[in-house]
């Protein structure tokens with residue numbers, strides 16, 4: 884049974900480890916290639932796991948692996964809300 888790193892985007896630990904063993908050592912690139920952290924929870928449940936896996940597989944500390952750039956919005960927002968649409972529940 885696969886171990887999921889990112890349940891929102893269905894990314895498994897095996898996929899992540901394969902990329903690391905293929906030479907991906909940059910946390911930002913690993914995020915982009917796997918899409919980890921780009922789902923509805925915006926990485927709240929998975930980015931820390933991704934850092935730990937990269938650290939474990941490379942022998943680095945999590946601090947040496949570095950931080951992942953989080954982009955706004957952190958919480959899911961409807962496109963209509965950004966466009967100024969008013970929802971009935973907000974009235």
Ligand code: FES
Pocket residue numbers: 888889890891892919920921922923924925926927928929930
């Ligand atoms: S679990 Fe990865 S984005 Fe939600």
